[in-house]
Amino acid sequence: MTKTANPAKESLRKEQREQRRAAREHGKDDMLEKALKDTFPASDPVAVETPTKPGSHD
Secondary structure, three states: OOOOOOHHHHHHHHHHHHHHHHHHHHHHHHHHHHHHHHOOOOOOOOOOOOOOOOOOOO
16 A cells, blocks of 8 residues: 555544454454444434545445
């Protein structure tokens, strides 16, 4: 992978890699549990996010 001059892009890519790795290792149930814990107050909808790239098959 080539390095870009923009540190924000690199940080985003790193975070996305870590999220994909965590999803593979722990599954979506753990992601849901984390989202439930991060959602406050209880009247807010659950905030599970799935990062995708435009045009991807997933």
